[in-house]
Amino acid sequence: MTGNLIIISSPSGGGKGTLIKEVLKNVRDIDYSISYTTRPMRNGEINGRDYFFVGIAEFNELIEKGEFLEYAQVHGNFYGTSLKQNAAKTNIGHDVILEIDVQGAKNVRAKIPEAVSVFILPPSFEVLRRRLITRKTEKQQDLSVRLQNSFGEVRNFNQFEYIVINNEVTEAAKNLETIILAERQKRIRQTEAIRVILDSFDASLESVLGD
Ligand code: 5GP
Numbered sequence: 286m287t288g289n290l291i292i293i294s295s296p297s298g299g300g301k302g303t304l305i306k307e308v309l310k311n312v313r314d315i316d317y318s319i320s321y322t323t324r325p326m327r328n329g330e331i332n333g334r335d336y337f338f339v340g341i342a343e344f345n346e347l348i349e350k351g352e353f354l355e356y357a358q359v360h361g362n363f364y365g366t367s368l369k370q371n372a373a374k375t376n377i378g379h380d381v382i383l384e385i386d387v388q389g390a391k392n393v394r395a396k397i398p399e400a401v402s403v404f405i406l407p408p409s410f411e412v413l414r415r416r417l418i419t420r421k422t423e424k425q426q427d428l429s430v431r432l433q434n435s436f437g438e439v440r441n442f443n444q445f446e447y448i449v450i451n452n453e454v455t456e457a458a459k460n461l462e463t464i465i466l467a468e469r470q471k472r473i474r475q476t477e478a479i480r481v482i483l484d485s486f487d488a489s490l491e492s493v494l495g496d
Pocket of ligand 1: 324
């Protein structure tokens with residue numbers, strides 16, 4: 286059985302990174318899609334773990350070779366989701382988390398309508414602003430761009446199936462895990478397992494009737 290694609294979007298500072306780390310720790314058979322980006326590496330980031338950091342020429346080459354499931358320009362940099370990397374994981378039955386922006390989410394859903402989509406909302410604009418300032422990963426200019434973009438991003442909430450309000454991390458992570466686990470229980474996602482069970486009933490019918 287193939288795994289689910291779980292699209293997770295939020296404005297910058299919405300806390301999706303922290304929630305995703307929790308989910309990866311607590312849920313089995315789930316992987317994280319490592320995107321390609323032209324954004325400069327931040328302190329503490331590792332190439333091949335957080336992103337594949339590439340130059341613009343290499344990024345364009347990947348586009349031409351059809352390596353991306355989707356790509357978009359976000360806050361002035363390019364980001365793209367690898368097609369092969371994720372197909373390899375869903376093909377072995379693992380779910381894959383795509384941490385992508387709202388344009389990317391729209392493009393993935395257009396190609397793969399059964400992808401699960403979750404939008405993480407901060408409890409208020411003020412909390413988002415404070416989180417972005419205290420995490421100190423952006424220069425003042427980048428921080429302003431991210432805050433300005435958040436106004437448009439939150440208005441896209443209605444493109445998503447699920448909304449998780451990130452007020453308190455433990456509770457929000459639990460809610461996200463619940464969505465992922467519930468999606469696995471859908472009848473349509475369990476046809477093989479159900480068939481094996483029903484076959485065992487069919488095979489036993491005669492012996493029971495014969496009793
Ligand atoms: P950051 O620079 O803070 O790591 O990410 C900036 C934004 O780009 C976030 O909203 C993040 O979800 C989004 N992003 C990261 N990877 C991808 C990707 O592969 N595709 C798209 N469309 N957005 C991405």
